[in-house]
Amino acid sequence: MPLAAQAHPKLMGATFREGYPDLWAPISVFFDQARAGGRGLDYSPADALMVERAGYREEAFFNGNFVPVGSGPTNRPEGFYNSLFEVTSQRLADRRTMLLNRLASVPDPACGVATACSHVLATLKTNGADIPLAMLYERDERAGPPALRLRGHIGLPKGHNLIVDNQGIDSAAGIIPDCRRAGLDPLIIDHDERFHSISWAGFGSPSKKIAVLPITSAARVFGYLVVGTNPCRPFDDACRQFVKDLGRMASSVVSAAVGAEETRRRQQQLENDLALSDMKLRHLIEHASVGMAHLSLDGYIIWANDHYYALSGLSAEEQLGQWHFFNVYHDEDLSKAQETWTSLLGGVNRVSVELRLKRLYTSPSGDTEPAQLQVLAFPYREDGEVKSIMACTTDISRLKWAQTFQARLAAEAREAKRQQEAFIDVVSHEMRNPLSAIVHCADAITSAVEECRAQLADVPPPCLDALNDNFASANIIMQCANHQKRIIDDILTLSKLDSMLLSITPSAVRPAKLVNSIVNIFEAELKSSNVSYHVNQDPSMARLDISYLYLDPSRVTQIFINLLTNAIKFVKTSQEPIISIRFGACTSSPRTFFPSDTFFASKTKEAGDVTCNPEWGSGEEIYLCFTVQDSGIGLKDKEIHKIFERFRQANMKTHVKYGGSGLGLFISKELTEKQGGEIGVSSALGQGSTFGFYVKTRRVERRPQTLGELFKESGSVGPTPQQLHTLLVEDNIINQQVLGKQLKKAGCLVDVANHGLEALDLLEKKVFDVVLMDLEMPVLNGLAAMQEIRKRELEREGLLGQAMDMGTRDGTRLPIIAVTANVRQEQIDTAIVAGADRVMQKPFKAADLVYMMKGLVPQVTTPSVEPRG
Numbered sequence: 001m002p003l004a005a006q007a008h009p010k011l012m013g014a015t016f017r018e019g020y021p022d023l024w025a026p027i028s029v030f031f032d033q034a035r036a037g038g039r040g041l042d043y044s045p046a047d048a049l050m051v052e053r054a055g056y057r058e059e060a061f062f063n064g065n066f067v068p069v070g071s072g073p074t075n076r077p078e079g080f081y082n083s084l085f086e087v088t089s090q091r092l093a094d095r096r097t098m099l100l101n102r103l104a105s106v107p108d109p110a111c112g113v114a115t116a117c118s119h120v121l122a123t124l125k126t127n128g129a130d131i132p133l134a135m136l137y138e139r140d141e142r143a144g145p146p147a148l149r150l151r152g153h154i155g156l157p158k159g160h161n162l163i164v165d166n167q168g169i170d171s172a173a174g175i176i177p178d179c180r181r182a183g184l185d186p187l188i189i190d191h192d193e194r195f196h197s198i199s200w201a202g203f204g205s206p207s208k209k210i211a212v213l214p215i216t217s218a219a220r221v222f223g224y225l226v227v228g229t230n231p232c233r234p235f236d237d238a239c240r241q242f243v244k245d246l247g248r249m250a251s252s253v254v255s256a257a258v259g260a261e262e263t264r265r266r267q268q269q270l271e272n273d274l275a276l277s278d279m280k281l282r283h284l285i286e287h288a289s290v291g292m293a294h295l296s297l298d299g300y301i302i303w304a305n306d307h308y309y310a311l312s313g314l315s316a317e318e319q320l321g322q323w324h325f326f327n328v329y330h331d332e333d334l335s336k337a338q339e340t341w342t343s344l345l346g347g348v349n350r351v352s353v354e355l356r357l358k359r360l361y362t363s364p365s366g367d368t369e370p371a372q373l374q375v376l377a378f379p380y381r382e383d384g385e386v387k388s389i390m391a392c393t394t395d396i397s398r399l400k401w402a403q404t405f406q407a408r409l410a411a412e413a414r415e416a417k418r419q420q421e422a423f424i425d426v427v428s429h430e431m432r433n434p435l436s437a438i439v440h441c442a443d444a445i446t447s448a449v450e451e452c453r454a455q456l457a458d459v460p461p462p463c464l465d466a467l468n469d470n471f472a473s474a475n476i477i478m479q480c481a482n483h484q485k486r487i488i489d490d491i492l493t494l495s496k497l498d499s500m501l502l503s504i505t506p507s508a509v510r511p512a513k514l515v516n517s518i519v520n521i522f523e524a525e526l527k528s529s530n531v532s533y534h535v536n537q538d539p540s541m542a543r544l545d546i547s548y549l550y551l552d553p554s555r556v557t558q559i560f561i562n563l564l565t566n567a568i569k570f571v572k573t574s575q576e577p578i579i580s581i582r583f584g585a586c587t588s589s590p591r592t593f594f595p596s597d598t599f600f601a602s603k604t605k606e607a608g609d610v611t612c613n614p615e616w617g618s619g620e621e622i623y624l625c626f627t628v629q630d631s632g633i634g635l636k637d638k639e640i641h642k643i644f645e646r647f648r649q650a651n652m653k654t655h656v657k658y659g660g661s662g663l664g665l666f667i668s669k670e671l672t673e674k675q676g677g678e679i680g681v682s683s684a685l686g687q688g689s690t691f692g693f694y695v696k697t698r699r700v701e702r703r704p705q706t707l708g709e710l711f712k713e714s715g716s717v718g719p720t721p722q723q724l725h726t727l728l729v730e731d732n733i734i735n736q737q738v739l740g741k742q743l744k745k746a747g748c749l750v751d752v753a754n755h756g757l758e759a760l761d762l763l764e765k766k767v768f769d770v771v772l773m774d775l776e777m778p779v780l781n782g783l784a785a786m787q788e789i790r791k792r793e794l795e796r797e798g799l800l801g802q803a804m805d806m807g808t809r810d811g812t813r814l815p816i817i818a819v820t821a822n823v824r825q826e827q828i829d830t831a832i833v834a835g836a837d838r839v840m841q842k843p844f845k846a847a848d849l850v851y852m853m854k855g856l857v858p859q860v861t862t863p864s865v866e867p868r869g
Contacts, residue, residue, distance in 0.1 A: 010226075016082075017396035023049060023555040031080065038074025040067035048091075048129075050232065059129065059203075059232040061091040065262035089238065092130075096242045103249045106256070110264075111575055113138060116257035117151035123153055124227070128201030130242070133210070133228030134176065135162065138254075139221055145169070148176055148224070155199050155228070164850050178212045179224040184245055185661065187212040188235075190758035205231040213247030217255035225250045234422065243583060251506065261700045291373075291393035294380075297345065299323040302388065311373060311393050313359030330356035330370050339815050340377060344389050350378045354396065361397035365405075371397045439481050439843040440738040447745065472520065479517040479557070481843060488583040504610045506617075506676055508700045511624055512537060514553055515583055518560050530569060533575040538584025538593075538625075538744070546585050549624060549697040550616050555671050556624075556695060558677070562664040563628040563691045570689070582628040590623035590677070590694040598692060600680035601644035601669045609676040611696045619620065619699035627692035635683040644669045644679065668693065724853055725749045727768045730819070731777040741770075742846035748853075756785025767803045773838075775820040775831065786816055815856035817849070 010019070016031070017024040026045065034041040040086055043066070047060040064084025103123045106116065124131045134154040140147050142583055150165040164174035171177075173672040178189055179723030189210045200206055207228030215223040225247060291308030295301055299322040309316055312328040329337045333356045340351050353375050361371035377391040441860050449471040519535055526533050540546075564579075571577040584593055588682035589602070610616075635643070644665050665679075672679045676696030683689035726748045730736050740750045751766065757780040759771070771789075792800040793813050804811055818836035820827070828839050839851055 017351050022732065023271070030587055034066040034080065035075060035077060040065050044087075048088075058234070059092075059230065060086060060088045062550050063087050066513065070195075077491070092233065092238065096245075098131055099123065099130065100245055100249050102126065103246075103253060106253055110260040110421060113254065113257045114151070114259055116254050118252060118517065120225070121152040121154065125201070129203065129232070130230045131227050132200040132202040132205075132207055132231065132708055133198060135226040136223065137179065138223040139169070140166075148179065151223070155201055157197065160197060162198075168795050175212070175226050179214075179226075181214045182214055182224065184214055184216055184219065186214070186244060188240075188243075200228070200231070202230070203232050207231050211243045211247075212252065213243065213308045215247070215251045215254045217251060220255075222251070222258055228397055272758050290395065291391075292324070293391045293393070295325065295389040295391065297386070297388060299325075301325055308393060308570050311371075311395050311645060313371070314358055317837075328357055328359070330358055332356070337375075338757075340375070341389070344377055344379050345386065347386070348379075352376050354400075354752075361401070363398075363401045365404075369397075369401070370386055371395065380519075405848045407634045413639050435481055435740050435843040437732075437734045437843075438477065440742055440846060442474045442477040442481065442513050443846050444738070444742060444745075445470055446478070447742075449474070450660060475517055476520050478845075480521065502553045504555055504671075506552055506611075506615060506698075508548045509551055509553045510548055511541070511546060511583060511585070514556065515581065515626075517562075518557055518564065519581065520559075520562055525568060526579070528576065528839065529568065531571060531579055532679075532729045533581065536580065536582045540584040540586060540593075544585050544622070545586070546622065548700055549626065549695040550619065551621055551695060551701040552675065555675060559668040559693055560626060560628075561670050563693070566593075566664070566691070567628050567630040567632065567689075570760060571630040574631045574688075576631060579626075582627045582629070584625050586623050586625065587621065588623070590625055593623075593625040593694065594627065594680060594692045595682040597692055598680040598682040598690070600678045603678070603698045604670065609696065610674055611676045611698065616698050617700060622699060624697050625692065625694040627690055629688065629690040631688040634685045634689055635681070636685050640683060643681070669839040723747050723749050724769045724857060725751075725767070726853070727751050727753060727759060727762060727766075727771045729753045729756065729772065729777070729782065730774045732774075735774075739849075743850070746846060746850045748850070754779075755780060756780030756788075759785055760788060763814075764799045767799065767806060769857050770815045770817065772817050772819050772849070772853075773819055773836070775822060782818060783822070783830065783834040786818070786831075789814065789816065790835040815853075817856070819844075819849075 016027065018029070026047075030041055030043050042064075044063045045061070048061055050057050051060045052058075053060075053795050062084045066080060067081040067083075068074065068079075068080050070076070070078030072078065106119055108115070111119070112782065117138065121134065121136055124134045132155060135156070136151045136153070137148040138151050139150050147166055148164075148169060148170045148171075150163065153163065156163050162174045164171070164176060167173050167176055168181055169176065174583075175194070178187060181187060189212065190211060190707070191206055191208055195206060195210065198206065209229045209230060213225040214221055227243070227246065229239055229243065235237060247254045250365055291303060291305065291311045293304035293308045301316075301319055304316070304319075309319070311317070312325075313326050319327070325336060336353065337355055342353055354372055355375055356372050359371045360368045362368050368778075372395075374396045375391055376393075376396040377385040377389060380390055382387045386661055394760055396542075435542050449467050452467055474639060516533060519533070564581075567579050571579060586593060591598070616700065669679050671693060673692045677694045679691070679693035680696040681689055681691050724747070726743055728736065728740055728743070728750055730739070730752070731754055738754050740752060743750050751762055751768070755777040760780075762768075763771075773782045773786060789800060790813065792798055793804055795801065796804075800814065804813060815837050816835055818831040819842065820831065820839065821842040831839050837856055840849055840852060
């Protein structure tokens with residue numbers, strides 16, 4: 001009846017599952033095993049069962065058996081006979097005794113108070129059922145009136161009112177009044193409101209009784225241990241005895257640590273006093289580490305401490321004989337030990353040597369190897385004559401193992417880094433090659449449309465519309481390809497894996513064209529979602545005569561895409577979805593461009609303004625400002641202040657309803673700061689939001705952006721009259737065709753080689769003005785080919801050597817541009833060292849490549865502005 005508890009009387013005639021539904025899951029296994037085996041099965045569950053007795057649920061343990069009964073086959077019994085008996089007291093006693101035993105097993109009996117307190121708390125954490133709450137205080141009397149220092153706790157969340165540290169014993173804060181009231185004896189108090197909001201260990205239920213246990217030795221109080229009792233067991237005599245034993249054991253551990261510290265202090269003082277009266281002992285102590293020995297000149301141990309014998313691996317009896325102290329050393333190091341002895345007898349003042357022992361050391365990895373000692377030996381002299389030898393030994397086995405282990409880890413890390421970089425290089429190369437072809441094709445489409453417009457005066461309207469659509473599509477492809485290129489740069493380059501290390505590279509950009517190209521990317525989505533949008537150029541653009549500015553278009557695009565994506569996401573649910581985009585410029589006070597109630601994200605302390613770097617030039621500073629206004633759901637005031645934090649969104653429902661990681665605005669904030677700007681928001685709940693940002697830019701002279709513009713710069717509509725004889729070394733057939741076609745349109749005479757060996761053959765047959773050299777190729781790669789070219793030029797070998805003095809070269813070497821997808825800085829440096837004059841990163845626009853080529857050939861006039869790769 002007591003075991004059935006509230007299951008009686010409905011248990012009569014019911015199945016086990018009906019009578020004990022909460023116990024069926026763990027118990028059903030025993031029914032199945034008894035049925036399968038056809039015989040009785042004993043069981044003793046490891047976990048407690050929760051039973052309701054005396055009006056509340058309590059932890060209980062039962063042992064018993066299931067015996068199948070019936071007259072049929074053994075594996076189909078007609079029923080089961082179940083007998084059980086309660087072993088709760090025994091199991092609880094075993095568990096609590098185990099806790100006390102672990103508490104008594106201090107790793108180092110002479111450890112300090114801090115280590116002892118950590119050991120006590122760590123041990124209590126292993127039994128959350130009996131110790132759901134713990135606080136350990138140390139009584140500190142060294143700095144004046146007694147104060148209680150909180151050494152640690154279990155179950156108290158951050159900021160809880162019971163976390164009180166370094167308060168006087170007379171304080172009324174936290175649990176200190178109860179500690180003061182306890183004195184030298186354990187004090188049991190009831191649970192009260194002070195213990196609310198505690199993260200109770202074990203069963204997660206609050207303790208009904210709290211024990212305040214003084215940590216004492218005789219009449220001296222070292223501190224207090226406050227513990228919560230098991231909430232699922234009555235506070236009976238057994239529990240009361242456990243609490244007393246816990247207090248006594250904690251007192252023993254902590255008082256032993258205090259005594260050890262005091263003993264160490266007294267010992268140190270005694271050693272210092274003895275050093276003044278005994279010169280030999282002081283001499284030994286000044287040089288000793290752990291093991292100490294005094295040796296006679298004829299090879300006997302005069303005296304040695306226990307540490308010396310423990311470290312050597314042989315007892316004092318085993319080292320009694322003459323020269324027997326050499327027996328401890330490994331055979332391979334014995335000669336080194338004997339040489340050390342000889343040098344000491346010869347007058348050397350001090351020798352420090354590392355020696356291996358025959359004793360084995362077990363490393364943390366489980367391997368065994370000879371133990372190692374650091375031996376510091378020196379002669380003891382009287383009247384200038386060596387009388388004996390003193391030695392100090394320190395066990396450095398773990399240190400030497402760690403050094404070897406760390407060296408192995410470092411080697412493995414270097415190899416892993418090498419393999420990772422090799423993998424990244426391959427992936428980068430394979431991704432950039434097709435992307436390069438995309439850029440060239442889009443560039444070709446743009447150039448073709450421009451030529452059609454220039455050469456055909458009367459184009460039928462349908463054809464003109466198709467051409468315009470193709471032109472717009474090609475621009476979008478180019479914009480997306482450039483954006484994808486920057487993403488590849490950042491993701492696939494090891495030095496830029498951290499998003500906060502992303503590079504900011506300026507180039508000449510027309511702001512209006514940049515904004516339109518970004519909006520064009522989303523035009524289809526805006527139309528399909530029935531979202532009205534407007535792009536407004538602020539009059540400040542015309543007033544300041546803004547044409548081209550130096551900025552990083554990819555980074556600005558990244559920020560703009562984040563804001564526009566968010567606006568589209570949150571405006572779709574509004575009745576009249578509208579997005580308004582506005583951009584303008586100013587030379588100072590950029591915040592005045594935005595609404596007066598705009599909240600700007602706080603700046604990161606370590607954020608640096610890269611626009612001050614030399615590559616941005618020295619033009620006038622212009623603040624380029626953008627706003628994206630939507631008619632979406634808006635934000636609450638308290639939400640505005642956290643949306644620019646890492647992995648933060650306006651509220652918990654945002655991710656569920658609208659998606660997103662909460663990282664886009666944080667990255668946008670970092671990118672604006674790196675470009676000398678800020679990002680902010682103005683919003684009201686239900687009235688939409690206006691996100692805005694500004695970046696610092698500089699005015700820049702215009703340079704050609706397309707092949708058509710490059711032709712016009714030289715005063716012609718078609719190919720330039722000064723043709724560059726170009727050797728294109730490229731193994732990718734698509735890139736050969738596309739880039740070769742673009743170069744020919746730019747007025748270049750193009751020969752193609754499939755690999756470095758073919759290139760060397762062609763260079764011995766023809767004289768070229770410039771070489772475009774891919775680096776990753778079969779047969780002979782670009783690096784090896786460039787090295788061979790430079791070698792032949794240096795030695796004036798063959799046509800390559802003779803060509804240096806032909807035409808207008810005037811002794812200069814053949815210009816080589818490395819065209820590659822491998823653009824880590826060390827790879828660029830390697831290409832330059834191998835012989836490249838410039839490095840062009842894939843993908844690229846043909847106009848940029850031709851521009852670079854002209855800059856390397858002296859007989860062609862070079863535009864005044866250096867291009868950006």
